[in-house]
Amino acid sequence: MHKILVTGGCGYIGSHTIVDLIDNGFDVISADNLSNSSEEVLDGIETITGRRVKNYAIDLCDLEATEAMFREHSDLVGVIHFAALKHVGESVEQPIRYFRNNLNSLINVLDCMVRYEVPNIIFSSSCSVYGNASELPVTENTPLEEAESPYARTKQMGEHIIQDFSRRHPNHNNILLRYFNPAGAHESAKIGESPTTPASNLVPVITEAAIGKRKELVVFGDDYDTRDGSCIRDYIHVMDLANAHTKALQYVIAGKQEGPVEIFNLGIGEGVTVLEALNSFMAVTGEDLPYRVGPRRPGDVVAIYANYKKAADQLGWQPERDVNDIMRTSWAWEKVRSNAVKEA
């Protein structure tokens, strides 16, 4: 059984990916300092998969602790590196914290992979590396524009670090996955997005407004040059995204990688407007959603969505879910989460 280290394994995408990895026969350990998560998610993973995953609650910026973990697991075949701080607005307020955390953790992980001969890394990148993209849909060859935030710059820099690393270590396989807008939860509603910091992404804000955790949702602008005036994004279900990581690992382990660094866009290839997303939520759940239209949010791009043909052709990956599945599963998870809080 291939053993994989998932960094950020208690986080949102990491936890869903662990479920998909276990379902596909991988052995997994996690390293997560719980700065934006809790180990309760390991209970949910155990309920779904029947397996208890061990988490090392270490800060990956601590080289000694990171190395001790690698030393204990000399049989690792790969690392999926999710661990990072991810709030765009916060990164503008605290750029040094973002550079320190997101870059030092990556550098330490790469350093340990060399020392302990772990040959495969999958890195969480983001569509934010494209900035205000010059063409739609975005392909992996669309030029990267100026980063819109320190967060996005940590992703561009992370990609560059891995490019340079690969030139020195040609036997390593390096995959950069550029996620578009991940959302949704596992079908079982045993795991979902449960950050310890306040939600700011559209889908959790929708479910929180619908359940009454917040007074209303504000649509950030309806005067853009789009079909209904609101911004367009490519919302990808987190379980489809999770499965792309499994497929990427299977691809490198089978020796199919065509170059030292390969980049894949992960989206569903369709743009959805903010107002369409709200309508999908109301139609799928039958719930009311208190919302009003407000001003534009500074830094928002008007429209972005992916061309994912490369992932389909090379990884054999296809998204199977759409925005309605995202709303259905997010709502189921929000109800479970809110009840758990009420009962506590």
Ligand code: NAD
């Ligand atoms: P998340 O915050 O839920 O998960 C990240 C996890 O990493 C958290 O559990 C956190 O505690 C942990 N972590 C952070 N710094 C650490 C450190 N120094 N040492 C150990 N653990 C650390 O975020 P997510 O949504 O699951 O995102 C996972 C990855 O995907 C991140 O790299 C993020 O930048 C990237 N990404 C996310 C999105 C999105 O919208 N969710 C989109 C594109 C890319």
Ligand code: WQD
């Ligand atoms: C989606 C749309 C908002 C909240 C961010 C990062 C990106 C990636 C994904 C990490 C936009 C609108 C939102 C609300 C709204 N993350 N909106 N009211 O900004 O596309 O992408 O997350 O890598 O890098 O930038 O995602 O969910 O914040 O916004 O109208 O209360 O919903 O204006 O059009 P975004 P989002």
